[in-house]
Structure formats: structure tokens, C-alpha cells
Amino acid sequence: MTQPLLAVEGLAVALRTDHGLARILDDVALTIPPGGSLGVVGESGCGKSTLLRAILGILPKGATTPSGRIRFQGRDLLAGADWARGRIGFVPQDPYLSLNPVFRAGDQILEIMRRHAPGSRADHRRKLVELFRAVQLPEPAAALDKYPHQFSGGQRQRLLIAAALACDPALLIADEPTTALDVTTQREILGLLKRLVAERGLGLLFVTHDFGVLATLCDRVAVLYAGQVAELGPTRAVLDTPWHPYTRLLLACHPDRATTLAGIPGTVPAATAQPSGCRFHPRCPLAQPACAAAPPALLALGERAVACPRHEVPFG
Amino acid sequence: MLRYLLRRLALSLPALLGLVLLTFVLSRVVPGDPAAALAGDAATPAQIAEIRAQYGLDRPLAEQALIHLKQVVQGDFGRSIFSGRPVAEEILQRLPATLELTFAALLLATLIGIPLGLIAAMNHNGLIDHLVRLMSVGGLAIASFWLAIMLQLVFSMELDILPLRGRLDVALGSPPRLTGFLMLDTLLAGRLDMFLSACRHLVLPAVTLALPGIATIARFTRSGVLETLQKDFVLYARAAGYGRVRLAAIYVLRNAVTVTVTQIGLLFGALISGAVAVEAVFDWPGLGTYAVQAILAADYKALLAVTLVVGVVYAVVNVLVDLAQALIDPRIAGAGR
Ligand SMILES: Nc1ncnc2c1ncn2[C@@H]1O[C@H](COP(=O)(O)OP(=O)(O)OP(=O)(O)O)[C@@H](O)[C@H]1O
Numbered sequence: 001m002t003q004p005l006l007a008v009e010g011l012a013v014a015l016r017t018d019h020g021l022a023r024i025l026d027d028v029a030l031t032i033p034p035g036g037s038l039g040v041v042g043e044s045g046c047g048k049s050t051l052l053r054a055i056l057g058i059l060p061k062g063a064t065t066p067s068g069r070i071r072f073q074g075r076d077l078l079a080g081a082d083w084a085r086g087r088i089g090f091v092p093q094d095p096y097l098s099l100n101p102v103f104r105a106g107d108q109i110l111e112i113m114r115r116h117a118p119g120s121r122a123d124h125r126r127k128l129v130e131l132f133r134a135v136q137l138p139e140p141a142a143a144l145d146k147y148p149h150q151f152s153g154g155q156r157q158r159l160l161i162a163a164a165l166a167c168d169p170a171l172l173i174a175d176e177p178t179t180a181l182d183v184t185t186q187r188e189i190l191g192l193l194k195r196l197v198a199e200r201g202l203g204l205l206f207v208t209h210d211f212g213v214l215a216t217l218c219d220r221v222a223v224l225y226a227g228q229v230a231e232l233g234p235t236r237a238v239l240d241t242p243w244h245p246y247t248r249l250l251l252a253c254h255p256d257r258a259t260t261l262a263g264i265p266g267t268v269p270a271a272t273a274q275p276s277g278c279r280f281h282p283r284c285p286l287a288q289p290a291c292a293a294a295p296p297a298l299l300a301l302g303e304r305a306v307a308c309p310r311h312e313v314p315f316g
Numbered sequence: 317m318l319r320y321l322l323r324r325l326a327l328s329l330p331a332l333l334g335l336v337l338l339t340f341v342l343s344r345v346v347p348g349d350p351a352a353a354l355a356g357d358a359a360t361p362a363q364i365a366e367i368r369a370q371y372g373l374d375r376p377l378a379e380q381a382l383i384h385l386k387q388v389v390q391g392d393f394g395r396s397i398f399s400g401r402p403v404a405e406e407i408l409q410r411l412p413a414t415l416e417l418t419f420a421a422l423l424l425a426t427l428i429g430i431p432l433g434l435i436a437a438m439n440h441n442g443l444i445d446h447l448v449r450l451m452s453v454g455g456l457a458i459a460s461f462w463l464a465i466m467l468q469l470v471f472s473m474e475l476d477i478l479p480l481r482g483r484l485d486v487a488l489g490s491p492p493r494l495t496g497f498l499m500l501d502t503l504l505a506g507r508l509d510m511f512l513s514a515c516r517h518l519v520l521p522a523v524t525l526a527l528p529g530i531a532t533i534a535r536f537t538r539s540g541v542l543e544t545l546q547k548d549f550v551l552y553a554r555a556a557g558y559g560r561v562r563l564a565a566i567y568v569l570r571n572a573v574t575v576t577v578t579q580i581g582l583l584f585g586a587l588i589s590g591a592v593a594v595e596a597v598f599d600w601p602g603l604g605t606y607a608v609q610a611i612l613a614a615d616y617k618a619l620l621a622v623t624l625v626v627g628v629v630y631a632v633v634n635v636l637v638d639l640a641q642a643l644i645d646p647r648i649a650g651a652g653r
């Protein structure tokens with residue numbers, strides 16, 4: 001078996017808050033092979049962004065030292081991610097807020113390249129113009145000297161994608177990169193990402209709320225609930241026959257498929273007050289007394305894994 | 317950018333016009349009869365009336381205001397009631413001394429205040445942060461005349477390393493007056509010894525004047541940096557792998573100082589008024605001591621002129637501040653178009 005590009009094992013992240021220790025992530029495990037793509041879905045607040053921040057080494061100030069392992073290309077990332085900068089490209093959620101308004105967009109990206117890509121500044125400029133062309137930014141050469149506010153939201157996200165690719169990464173990490181954009185632009189950006197990832201053979205870790213996006217962009221999916229992996233498997237299989245009750249409900253209330261506007265009853269528990277046993281049991285239609293007693297193990301079944309012993313029981 | 321600058325300049329004209337008229341009206345509604353003051357204690361009512369007519373003080377207020385405005389625009393501030401010399405000349409004589417002092421203080425306040433604020437913010441809630449915060453409260457609370465005297469006691473009287481008062485060693489003579497700025501005139505005259513003497517004389521008054529400024533600038537820089545550190549683009553830059561030092565000292569600071577720079581403009585007003593006390597203690601022959609004399613002598617012509625000159629300097633400084641801001645933040649010059 002080849003070495004995975006990214007391997008996360010037993011990752012736990014906690015935050016010190018005014019209400020005590022918030023356990024944001026708990027025993028999270030996932031892997032991405034070279035060139036593979038993994039989508040991460042789950043309700044708001046379930047820890048998707050925190051997972052990405054742990055991998056990128058930019059956890060918020062109050063975070064305790066994460067436990068578990070994160071390995072990128074076989075090397076540890078948890079002790080410090082600086083060595084991997086440039087090899088992991090990051091596309092943030094909000095293109096409007098992610099560029100510093102008082103510096104030229106080109107200079108901001110060139111600074112990243114100066115630190116993490118070989119070559120002279122002239123090389124970098126040349127390469128960046130090429131990248132701007134690749135992400136279909138209008139007037140790529142002139143774009144280098146413009147300020148962020150001179151670009152539209154979609155163009156800014158193209159800039160940020162170019163920035164993510166600037167140091168020839170092996171892995172691309174994106175946190176809902178299109179939620180701040182309008183629908184047409186969303187589609188264009190996603191198409192662009194899909195093409196670039198395929199062309200360059202990049203690994204992809206992609207956070208999204210959108211199952212449609214998931215199906216087109218990711219070959220595997222991890223469903224997070226309250227900081228834990230509820231279900232993991234090939235995207236098609238999970239979307240066609242979701243096993244975990246949470247995944248089933250999540251899919252059922254997705255706008256594209258929903259028969260009612262009901263949503264999942266209840267809310268994600270506060271990270272400072274996680275329920276005992278299975279964290280989903282208070283909201284689960286299949287819950288039994290045993291579910292509150294002990295947390296379920298992640299059962300591996302072929303290519304898939306699910307953290308629910310009752311995954312074959314249909315909803316009554 | 318040029319158009320932006322011109323527009324800012326044009327915008328400050330009405331403010332200055334307002335200042336001319338307002339100060340004029342104020343000078344005439346406050347109690348105290350300038351004609352009586354001029355005529356002296358022993359004057360008869362007839363003499364006072366004569367002086368009143370001579371200075372146009374008997375005409376309607378509106379007419380006087382117009383005449384005043386016309387003269388001011390021509391650079392004619394009349395003659396000092398106190399010394400009899402043209403006020404414009406006297407002010408030109410003294411303005412460079414005050415500008416030298418206030419600019420030195422402003423420079424000190426900026427060069428010390430900004431790094432202090434930055435370091436405090438990077439150490440948020442740490443020891444250095446607490447010290448800086450303490451200092452920035454203290455710096456505003458300390459009365460400048462008290463500080464001036466303390467500094468004199470320590471550095472001039474006790475340690476004897478800095479001069480007590482004045483702008484230059486009397487023994488050295490003085491350089492030919494070209495600009496009135498001793499820093500420049502001494503260098504233009506090729507007199508390094510005089511230049512150093514001028515610098516040494518500048519230290520204590522400038523430090524005294526700068527202290528509240530250091531406090532203000534440090535405070536605003538600190539909060540600006542703290543606010544900027546919360547921004548998404550900082551998180552993004554960290555994820556993308558910016559260096560720590562560069563991130564703080566350049567990437568974050570440039571955003572943070574947009575607020576600080578505005579404060580620097582406002583601070584300048586405080587510095588000029590602060591200069592009155594500081595000049596008095598250090599016997600600094602500037603506009604501040606001149607203003608004090610004018611007040612004591614009820615020399616309203618001189619007072620009007622001082623007020624106006626300070627107003628013009630203040631307006632110019634604030635245009636410069638706007639310009640600096642437009643250079644720091646490219647969105648500013650574009651936005652108001
Ligand atoms: N900087 C922070 N300080 C305190 N709590 C935080 C911070 N960032 C995240 N959290 C908490 O951590 C939990 C997980 O947040 P996270 O942003 O990872 O969720 P998410 O799945 O990305 O949600 P969304 O879909 O809304 O982006 C939430 O309960 C949130 O309140």
C-alpha cells in the first residue's frame with residue numbers, strides 16, 4: 001500500500017472557554033491517498049473548520065495542544081506545520097475577507113512564494129501570471145499590481161486559488177470556498193477547482209454543506225457530527241445508501257431532496273456539554289438506552305465505516 | 317492622488333474662513349476694551365475715543381470683520397498693540413521655534429508610540445502589555461509643566477547632562493537666520509557644534525511634549541493591532557505561511573496604523589496647545605510664549621494672528637495626514653471620488 005498523502009488518527013482538539021473545556025474534535029481519523037479527494041460534511045458547528053485549522057497548524061489561541069496524529073507525506077504536522085507550508089495549498093471560505101486590503105494582491109501572493117517556492121522574484125512573477133491565466137483571471141499580467149478591492153468576489157476567489165497553487169502543493173485544502181459567492185460564480189469556481197485538481201493530480205480536502213458539490217468533487221466523504229466521524233466512505237455509496245441515522249437525516253433535509261422543510265429535530269450539542277454515549281442519541285429516531293451508555297466504535301465494513309451499530313435498522 | 321490632495325486642501329478653506337471670523341467675533345465679545353488697554357491707565361475718554369477711531373474700533377462689527385478678513389488674506393495682521401511691530405513679522409520670527417519643537421515631539425511620539433503599541437499587542441495581556449497600558453494612562457495623566465520641571469531637576473540640575481532652557485548655547489553665538497529652524501540653519505552654516513547644541517536643547521522640551529503623544533499613539537496602535545489580528549486575512553496569511561515577524565511588523569501594522577495616523581493629526585492640535593506650557597518652562601522663544609505675552613497684554617491683534625496661524629498649521633498637518641492615509645490604504649483615495 002502506498003503512503004497516504006494525509007493521515008489523521010485519533011485527533012482530539014479542545015478549546016478553553018468561559019464555560020469550561022470545549023471538546024471540538026474527538027478521535028477523528030481520516031486519510032487521503034495521493035491524488036485522492038475527501039469531502040467533509042456536517043452541520044454548522046460540528047468542527048469542520050477546526051479540523052482544517054488543526055491540519056494547517058492555525059488553531060485559535062485558546063486551543064489546547066491537540067492529541068492524536070496528523071501526518072502529511074509521512075511526516076508529522078502536529079508538532080509544527082511550518083515545514084509543510086507551500087506544499088499544502090489553502091483556499092479560504094471568504095474571498096472578500098481573506099486578502100489584506102492595503103497590499104497589492106500580487107505582492108501578497110509573491111510573499112508566500114518568496115518564502116516557500118524556489119526561484120527569483122522574476123521567476124515568481126512569471127509563474128504567477130501563468131497561474132492567473134490558468135485560473136482564468138482577466139488581464140493576468142495587470143492583475144499582479146491591483147489591490148484586492150479592484151476585483152470582484154469571484155475574481156478574488158480565483159486569486160486565492162492561484163495563491164494556493166503558487167508553491168506547487170501536493171494537497172489542496174478548501175473550506176466552503178464558494179459560500180460567499182453567487183450561484184453562477186459558485187459553479188464556475190467549482191468547475192475550475194475540479195479541473196485544476198485533476199490536471200495537477202492534487203489531493204483535496206474539501207469542506208462543504210452541499211451534497212451536489214460533494215458528488216462532483218470528492219471521491220470519498222467523511223460525515224462529522226459534534227466533532228466525531230459518524231460515517232466515512234465512497235461518496236456515491238454514502239449518498240445512495242447512507243447508513244448512519246445522522247447522515248440519513250442530513251440527506252433527507254437537504255434542499256435538493258427534502259420532502260418537508262423539517263430539518264433534523266434538536267440542535268448540535270454545545271461542545272462544552274457533550275451527551276454521554278453516542279453524541280447523536282438525543283436527536284436520533286433509532287436511539288435505545290444502550291446508545292446513551294457507551295460511545296459506539298467506528299465499524300469498518302469494506303470501504304466504508306460507520307459509528308452506529310443500528311445502521312441497518314430502517315426508520316420506523 | 318493629486319486630485320484627492322487638492323480636494324482635501326479645498327475642503328479646509330471654509331474651515332479656515334470660519335476660524336478667522338469666529339476668532340474675530342470672540343475677541344470682540346469678551347470683556348476688555350482694547351482701545352482702553354492701548355491708551356494706558358492715565359488716558360482721558362477723549363484719547364481712548366481717538367485711538368478707537370484710529371484702529372477702526374468704532375465701526376460696525378460686521379464691517380470690522382470684513383476689513384479684518386481682507387487684511388488677513390493679504391497677510392497683514394496689523395501691528396501688535398503691545399510692541400508696536402507688525403504682528404506678522406513677530407509671528408514669523410517665532411513660528412519656526414514652535415514648529416521645530418512640535419515636530420520633534422510628534423516624531424518622538426510616533427517613533428516610540430507605534431513600536432510600543434505593536435509590542436504590547438503582540439504580548440496581549442502579558443507583562444509588557446500591562447506596562448505599556450499603565451504607561452499610556454500615566455502619560456496622559458501627568459501634567460506637562462510638572463514633568464518639565466522634574467526632567468529639568470534630574471537631567472539639568474542633578475545629572476547636568478542636558479541644558480536647562482533656551483534653544484542654543486549662548487556662548488556659541490547663533491547661525492545666520494535662513495529658515496528660522498535651528499536644526500537647518502546650524503547645518504547650513506556648517507556649524508556642527510551649534511547643531512549638536514540645538515539638538516541637546518531640544519531633547520527635554522520635546523520629550524515633555526511628546527509623552528502624552530506617546531501614550532495616545534501607543535494606545536491606538538495597540539488596539540488597532542489587536543483588532544487587525546482578529547481579521548480573516550491574518551488567519552489566511554498564517555495558513556499560507558507568512559513569517560511571524562513580517563506578519564506582525566508589516567502585514568498587520570499597516571492596517572492597524574490607519575487609525576493611528578488619524579490620531580497623529582488630531583494629536584498635533586494637542587501638541588501645539590501643550591507647547592504653551594512647555595515653552596514657558598523651558599524658556600523656548602516660540603509661539604507659545606508669544607501667545608502668553610499677548611494674553612497678558614490683551615493684545616488681541618497678536619492673539620488673533622496666533623490662533624489663525626495655529627489653525628493653518630493644523631489644517632496643513634491634517635491634509636498631510638489624509639495624504640499619508642491614502643498612501644497607506646489604497647481604498648481611501650479611490651472611495652471618495
Ligand atoms: N476561535 C474560536 N473560539 C472559540 N470557539 C470556537 C472558535 N472557533 C470555533 N469555535 C467553536 O468550535 C466549534 C466548531 O467550530 P467550527 O468552526 O469548526 O465549525 P464548522 O463545522 O466549521 O461550522 P460552520 O459550518 O458554521 O463553518 C463551534 O462550537 C464553535 O463555536
Ligand SMILES: [Mg+2]
Pocket residue numbers: 048049050175
Ligand atoms: Mg466552518
